[in-house]
Amino acid sequence: MWVFSMSHQHRLLLVSRSFQQPALVSQFASYHVTAARLNPEDSSSRIKPVVKRGRKVSDGWQDRERPFQQRQWKNESTVLQKPSQRMGDDRRVSSELRKLCLEDFPSERERPVRQKSTVDSKSEDFEVVFGISPCLLALTQGRRKARKLFVKDGEASHRASVLKVCEEAHKSGVQVHRVSKRDLDKMCEGRVHQGVCLQASPLRFLTEKNTDSAANIKHNTPPLWLILEGIQDPMNLGAILRSSYFLGVDRVASSLHNSCPLSPVVSKASSGVMEAMGVYGYKNLEEMLKSKATQGWEVVGTVGADAGESEVPVTKCSDFKMTKPTLLLMGGEGEGLSKDLLSLCHTLLTIPPGRDLFPGVESLNVSVAAGILLHSLMFSRRSKR
Structure with missing residues (x-):
């Protein structure tokens, strides 16, 4: 045993x-x-x-x-062989299993030959716009001089949105290059590019020479301009532009000093609105505000809920009625409006909170506050009409 x-x-x-x-x-x-x-x-x-x-x-x-x-x-081992080695054994393996095998071993995929083309880093007259909407609007609006369109190689290039961008590029005579995801990541510094990048000339702030006088009387309603001072975060600026375009603001203007430029990041954050909606730049906002005030425009500033005592009357945004051409002023992320601009305001608007606030969170993000205030003013303008 x-x-x-x-x-x-x-x-x-x-x-x-x-x-x-x-x-x-x-x-x-x-x-x-x-x-x-x-x-x-x-x-x-x-x-x-x-x-x-x-x-x-x-x-x-x-x-x-x-x-x-x-x-x-x-x-x-038949399943793990290369496609060229399987020959007649393909009939023994289902198409689903072969697809999974190829996904697990990307080096074995049969890829088309990519064009080795990259952005010309030495060119200072071009920048890289990224994202479906920014690239599409940059090609269709014609405000930029497009140079090259880079599309991610693979199945993603067959999406309807990507094909639409490629179609517009062909119409404009812009070269289309298929590159790897790694190349696109380098072009836009790791940001979300959605499989497309466009090398194009940069956008600049507009000046008074580009003013369209017919835009102010387009609907026989008093115009509303949004004036930004010291907005430094490109994500905030992009979100403000998107809200302004959606709600029907007649013009967006920004101070050129201490403000972020109209970069591709702003364009992506605005979902491409920056490509279609011109943004005006002013070296001296005080002179512009004084000039508009003499023409009968109402200058409206914005403050937080804890503004305290002020020589200028403070009104809840829901109580304000827009009856004439209006300039709505929004300050930067940190300090808000400067004292010089606050002194030129006829009235100040505030957004009342819905509860008692903890210290340090007494205010809203500037892009969120802009959306709320613009909606309130545009609603009062429509109800007046």
């Missing part, structure tokens, strides 16, 4: 060494158990080495099982 146990343990040890091939464990285990039961008297003795065709095989069971192992691994 003791001899049988030792022999059985010895054979289980052989089985444990074969765990590197998990698909064969069950076959090996069943073989040893059956052999031990049929020949218990031989279980204590080792199988003598067998010389076969000039080669020494250590164990007879390995000699008998090796062809079976080879067949098993040959069948399983």
Whole structure:
């Protein structure tokens, strides 16, 4: 009985060494158990080495099982072969399994040859616009001089939105290049490009020379201009432009000093609105405000809920009624409007909070506050009409 146990343990040890091939464990285990039961008297003795065709095989069971192992691994390795090696064996593997295999081994994919074209980093007259909407509007609005369009290589290039951008590029005579995702990431410094980047000339702030006088009387309603002072975060500026365009603001103007430029980041944050809606720039906002005030425009500033005492009357935005041409002033993220501009305001608007506020969160993000105030003023203008 003791001899049988030792022999059985010895054979289980052989089985444990074969765990590197998990698909064969069950076959090996069943073989040893059956052999031990049929020949218990031989279980204590080792199988003598067998010389076969000039080669020494250590164990007879390995000699008998090796062809079976080879067949098993040959069948399983078929799935992992390259497409050029499978040849006629493709019929044995489903299309879904082949697709999964190719996704697990991207180096084996059959990719079209990409055009090795990158952005000319030495050119200072061009910048990289990224994102579906910014690229599409940059191509259709014609305010930029487009140079090259870069599209992510692969299935993503067949999306309807990407094809639309490529179509507009072809219409404008802009070269289209297929590049890798890594190349696109480098072009836009790791930002979300949605598979497209456009090398084009930069956008500048507009001046009074670009003013369209007919825009102010387009709907026989008093115009509303949004005046920004010291907005430094491009994400905030982009969000403000998007809200202004959506709500129907007639003009957006910004101070040129201490403000962020009209960069591709602003364009992406605005969902491309910056490509269609011109933004005016002023070196001296005080002179412009004084000039508009003499023409009958109402200058309206904005303050937080904890503005305290002020010589200028403070009104809730919901109580203000827009009855004449209006300039709405919004200050920067940190300090708000400067004292010089606050002194020129006829009234100040505030957004009342809906609860008692903890210290440090007494105000809203400037882009959120701009959306609320613009909606309130535009609603009062429509109700007046």
